[in-house]
Amino acid sequence: MITAAKDFLKRHWPALRLRTILLAVLLFAATMPAVEAVWLRGYENALVRQTEAELAAQAVALSATAAALWPGAAPATGPGQAPEPEAAPIDLNSAAVLADRPPPAPAKAQADPAAVAAAARLAPIFTETSRGALASIVMLDRHGLVVRGLGLGGDLSALPEVRQALAGHSETVLRRNAAYHPRYAMEWLSRASDIRLHYARPIVVDGQVVGALLLSRSPRALFRGVYEERGKMLLGAGVIIVLLIGLSGLASRGVTRPVEALSAATRAVAAGHGTVPETPPTAAIEIRDLYEDFRSMAAAIQRRSRYLRDFAAAVSHEFKTPLASIGGAVELLQDHYQTMEAADRERFLANIAADNDRLSHLVGRLLDLARADMAQPEADAASDASTAARRIADARSHPGFAVTVDAPPDLPLAAAPEAVLESMLSTLVDNSRQARASQVTIAARQVDSCIVLTVADDGPGVPAADQTRLFEPFFTTRRAEGGTGLGLPIARSLAEAHGGHIRLGAAAAGAVFELSLPVLAR
Structure with missing residues (x-):
């Protein structure tokens, strides 16, 4: 099975250039931090929007309950007031982050008695909701005075979200959380760590805004959310590791292993007992060209070595006969010069001269051959x-x-x-x-x-x-x-x-x- 898969890959492996392989590896390495940052930013923004949606749902239920229990409110006989269209979800990337919510200003008048009575009726509901949802709940009368919650008796009408709510529109704002203290080692990486969402919603009775609810809560901690999503995170990390292994395998098959094989073949050819391996089909195009160039070079070296070997043998043979003839004639002349007939001496000397001429001519032709082998085309x-x-x-x-x-x-x-x-x-x-x-x-x-x-x-x-x-x-x-x-x-x-x-x-x-x-x- 594995062998069949390898054979299939070899047959269908695309021809990649070395620069393509390196570019893919570098681009992958370069984009990983950006991809991770984008993912974390998107996940964090989703956590903020999830927190906003939870606050809005709680505020809808609480405002409806307040409207139903409001003193003097007419009993509901129809389908009720049409729900207010919700604004677009808040975007952590573009929304302005306001300063921490200031303490309420001193009130210049008494709070609306109806709002105070409604707050007393709703107190148990507010308490249980706040305990379960981990949210701060503040109830305001129609003038923006606090009738329930932190800052009781104070005036919050100056806050922009409160003004929107008293005008009949829900509003969500992001504010700094002065009470924030880091709980995780890397929490500084999160943009929402020291932010608190403030959601204001009007209380409408018989078509009139009689008060408002102001709910606030910190978003889900990014690192807590990451921990809760650790399975998906580990899966993503596994995918990244697999991709890295794949890219390293691509670089190995395309560059490293072919170069190592060619290096070993080079040492073997230099030692005189090696052959050039087949060009790997998975090698980069430049490496394939290098294999072909090396194969041509090895063949040329082999031809040249064979030529030099044959040339040396031929030169030795060509020189051996006249040199032996010259040597024999010289030896005879040295041993019998005085007793040798003049005609014999002339004959041996003539043979020496002829062999000398042949050697001189042969040396000249060898020089001509060497010059021809080393000739270069003239421009x-x-x-x-x-x-x-x-x-x-x-x-x-x-x-x-x-x-x-x-x-x-x-x-x-x-x-x-x-x-x-x-x-x-x-x-x-x-x-x-x-x-x-x-x-x-x-x-x-x-x-x-x-x-x-x-x-x-x-x-x-x-x-x-x-x-x-x-x-x-x-x-x-x-x-x-x-x-x-x-x-x-x-x-x-x-x-x-x-x-x-x-x-x-x-x-x-x-x-x-x-x-x-x-x-x-x-």
């Missing part, structure tokens, strides 16, 4: 392929060996120096001459963005067994005639150094070589 280098081909044809043609050129007059310039182009053409033409061809044709044409020069001869062609080794250094069928087997490898290295290539083409008779070079960009 703005250009050559006219038609002119270079005709120059080679004029220089190489002689009785019994004809070189002709077939090139259009409007051929664009090739992006290679003239000397390099002529060197490659000379090698191909000389190769045909040494194969005992009598006719060579150099044809030039443009194919897409390349100049293609075809060197075709009427010689015996290249045997099938030799075609795969034709461009290997030191491979030659003319070793007895002084061939070094470096001409074609040098020409190929020069072509590749300038963005082109040389290959053996298909031919019904003779040999055909194709030299391709890029067109000079204008």
Whole structure:
């Protein structure tokens, strides 16, 4: 089951860039405090509104009871007075927070006797309601004088919420709580900790406002509410942890693990016994490109190592025979110089000179090959392929060996120096001459963005067994005639150094070589 799930993820894993993975992790980390703050603010505002709704419900019940028990009130015979539409719930984010409720001002007149009588009747109800709801309940007469509750006999008519209630409208205000003392260690984080809600509601009897009720209570403590909602909080924390684990897994699969695997492969390849692992499908795009680049580099290093190994073996073989011949001739001359016939001495010296010339020629060709391998394209280098081909044809043609050129007059310039182009053409033409061809044709044409020069001869062609080794250094069928087997490898290295290539083409008779070079960009 787990293996099937892993295989499914590998097949359907999206190709993500490294910057995308890092951006997702950083954005998640950056937004978490903001998300938490918004959630806490929203939850705290909900607690304040819940407290307001509880106060309003209590005030509705108490004002209706007061209206029913008010002295002289007519008995209710109908559905009663239409309920007053409630104002929009208070918003902790935008509502102004007033100062703590001031003590009542001294009264300038006597309280309404009807209100005092009603307060006496309602006293048991107020007491039980206040005890159960943990709210302060103050009853006022129609002039704003306190007839029940804190500040009995004082005047609260100056308070804005009381003025609204006596005008027939319910009102909720937020005020500071001077008696507040922190109870929780982190309570300072809450905006509502030192706030108290004050809700004022009119008492209406027979269509007239005869008094008001002023209820106040502190909102539910945020931290108490959080404690009560700890199950949901723990669930949210668990979701966050799961998301963090998922993001860390994304970073691990996309960056860390592929880099570690590539690092281990690097050490193994450097030790000479490792292979590049398969590119992980869950890796970031940049890491995938890094794997492909490393695989190309490892392959190039392997090819270069094999080339150097074969090159060293070939050089050793090529140098061994003439050096052995020179050594044997020198030894014979040292041992028998005085008794040796003059003709024999001349013959041995001639052999030494010939082997020396062969070694000198071989060293020169090796230097040419090294320069070709390290050649770099020259900026703005250009050559006219038609002119270079005709120059080679004029220089190489002689009785019994004809070189002709077939090139259009409007051929664009090739992006290679003239000397390099002529060197490659000379090698191909000389190769045909040494194969005992009598006719060579150099044809030039443009194919897409390349100049293609075809060197075709009427010689015996290249045997099938030799075609795969034709461009290997030191491979030659003319070793007895002084061939070094470096001409074609040098020409190929020069072509590749300038963005082109040389290959053996298909031919019904003779040999055909194709030299391709890029067109000079204008």
